[in-house]
Amino acid sequence: MSRNVLASIVIVAALILQVTVVNRLPLPGSVVPDLVLLAVVALALVNGSLRGLVAGFCAGLAADIIPPADHTIGRYALVFCLIGYVCGSVAVEMDRAPLLPFVAVAAGALAGTVLYALVGAMLGDPRARWPVVSHVLPLQVFYDIVASPFVVWAVLRLTNRAERPRDSAGLDPVPGFYRAR
Amino acid sequence: MKDTRRTRAVLGVLLLVSLAMITVDYRGGDHSPLRVLRGFGEAIFGPIEQGATAVVHPIAGAFHTFTGAPSAHRRITRLERENQQLRRQLRTGQLDKRRAGELESLLGSSGLGGYRIVPAEVISSGEGMENTVSLDVGSRSGVQPNMTVLSGDGLVGRVTRVGPTTSTVMLATDAASSVGGRLESSNEIGIVQGAGRHGGSSLKFQLLDSTVVMEPGQRIVSFGSEDDRPYVPGVPIGTITRIERTSGSLTRTAVVRPFVHFTSLDVVGVVVAAPKRNPRDSVLPPSPSPSTPTPTPTPSQPPPAQAGSSAPPKSRPAPSPTSRG
Incomplete structure (x- = not known):
């Protein structure tokens, strides 16, 4: 299975899971983890910045048009594209900093919420007022970090499995996370 | 990281595309050409969501049961207390016929209006x-x-x-x-x-x-x-x-x-x-019985200078709820 197919499967699965299950969880603070953002961060960390930003753009566009969405088309595409690029370009540091995925997820959640709200504020979206954003922001980062190990693990696991046939040549001793680029 | 120039070019292009989409969709409002994309999304993701919901519904139900347990417990206690009260009322035969009839007519007239x-x-x-x-x-x-x-x-x-x-x-x-x-x-x-x-x-x-x-x-x-x-x-x-x-x-x-x-x-x-015809208040649930200890009603509180109560306005001037803009 090629990496592109894999990335699209991950994105679609994250989206569907997000709108049908996660968004309906009655979590305290009425904020929920953003699986799509986590999937974009994980894909960017595994695949590098080019694939990361393309994956981010596609995931964002899909999140813009999936049924209950009711905002200006292109907002999530813009935000996730940037996040994919940034997370992909720090992926080189992965072998030195084992905690990098968490930092990337935290930064991604922070930047994602703020950027999305900023674009909304520029467009005069009544949902993106400051009291709402300041209430959502810390909880959003917290939930995203809590949920990140599962998503990142799932993406890594999938990538490993997809690449196992090539592994069997035994040429590459580095575990999947660092080899992926 | 072999090809940063290409990466940056792609980044620039995609950012421009999304900015352009935002602009077009925002300017177009409800008639923007990009609504076609949403229709597309509805056609594709709608059935998938329906299928996914059918699968995950029991899981969500279980989760709700789990998180709702504390409040359910409170409700059980409240219901038990209420139950006792009702039983006492029934025993003393307080539930007279007139009230039952009133309640019935209220429920009937509502019929969800x-x-x-x-x-x-x-x-x-x-x-x-x-x-x-x-x-x-x-x-x-x-x-x-x-x-x-x-x-x-x-x-x-x-x-x-x-x-x-x-x-x-x-x-x-x-x-x-x-x-x-x-x-x-x-x-x-x-x-x-x-x-x-x-x-x-x-x-x-x-x-x-x-x-x-x-x-x-x-x-x-x-x-x-x-x-x-x-x-x-x-x-x-x-x-x-x-x-x-x-x-x-x-x-x-x-x-x-x-x-x-x-x-x-x-x-x-x-x-x-x-x-x-306008059902007015008839769909509201019956108000909590007046016998419950209300905090001493200030002399029945007539809305000041309310001459209109005799002739309710026939037309509904509709403070037409704004759509997004």
């Missing part, structure tokens, strides 16, 4: 700061944009977009939603606005007339819009829990607890035909 509804199930819920859900009925079931959505308890929201088999509903708690509301048993009208995710699931009610006194415990029904789109009249919205006093403001704001439990929406109804 004569709205014709299409039942629907919530299949997914919106991202981020949006309080939107999608339903598993669409244009094939006769649903059109700007129809009222209600549940057995009261007002849920309005339909904003319709696909062939799914439709999107903006909940009344969404920050972009505003509904015309009317205070129970008086003719005073105002606007009910959602507080967004920040406010949990509470609503704000602003009376247009600042001289009228509101009290916690008063209830609000929908006022109805012109041609019953997007809101039909007489749908219960919620109960006033407290009054916010903001100095210097021309209007008074009340915090309203909605009748509908927005965090656990499941089966709702889309109103496809409004009642022939």
Whole structure:
């Protein structure tokens, strides 16, 4: 299975899971983890910045048009594209900093919420007022970090499995996370 | 990291594309050419969401049971107490015939006010700061944009977009939603606005007339819009829990607890035909019995200078709830 197919499967699965299950969880603070953002961060960390930003753009566009969405088309595409690029370009540091995925997820959640709200504020979206954003922001980062190990693990696991046939040549001793680029 | 120049070029192009999309979609409003994309998304993701919901529904139910346990426990205690009280009442034969008849006529007249509804199930819920859900009925079931959505308890929201088999509903708690509301048993009208995710699931009610006194415990029904789109009249919205006093403001704001439990929406109804005549308060649940210890009613509180109570206005001037713009 090629990496592109894999990335699209991950994105679609994250989206569907997000709108049908996660968004309906009655979590305290009425904020929920953003699986799509986590999937974009994980894909960017595994695949590098080019694939990361393309994956981010596609995931964002899909999140813009999936049924209950009711905002200006292109907002999530813009935000996730940037996040994919940034997370992909720090992926080189992965072998030195084992905690990098968490930092990337935290930064991604922070930047994602703020950027999305900023674009909304520029467009005069009544949902993106400051009291709402300041209430959502810390909880959003917290939930995203809590949920990140599962998503990142799932993406890594999938990538490993997809690449196992090539592994069997035994040429590459580095575990999947660092080899992926 | 072999090809940063190419990466940057792609980044630039995609950012430009998304900015262009935002601009086009924003300028186009409801008629933007990009709405085609949404239709596309509805056609593709709608059926997938329906399938996924069918699969995960039992899991979500289990989760709800789990998280709802503490409140369920409280409710059991309350119900037990209520049960005892009722039993005592029954034993002493206090439940006279007249009251039973009254109750029956109230329930009968409500019959949900004569709205014709299409039942629907919530299949997914919106991202981020949006309080939107999608339903598993669409244009094939006769649903059109700007129809009222209600549940057995009261007002849920309005339909904003319709696909062939799914439709999107903006909940009344969404920050972009505003509904015309009317205070129970008086003719005073105002606007009910959602507080967004920040406010949990509470609503704000602003009376247009600042001289009228509101009290916690008063209830609000929908006022109805012109041609019953997007809101039909007489749908219960919620109960006033407290009054916010903001100095210097021309209007008074009340915090309203909605009748509908927005965090656990499941089966709702889309109103496809409004009642022939305004049901006014008849759909409100029977008010808590007057024997309960109310905090000493201030001399029956007649709304000051309310001459209009004799002749309720026939027309509904419709403070037409604004759509997003």
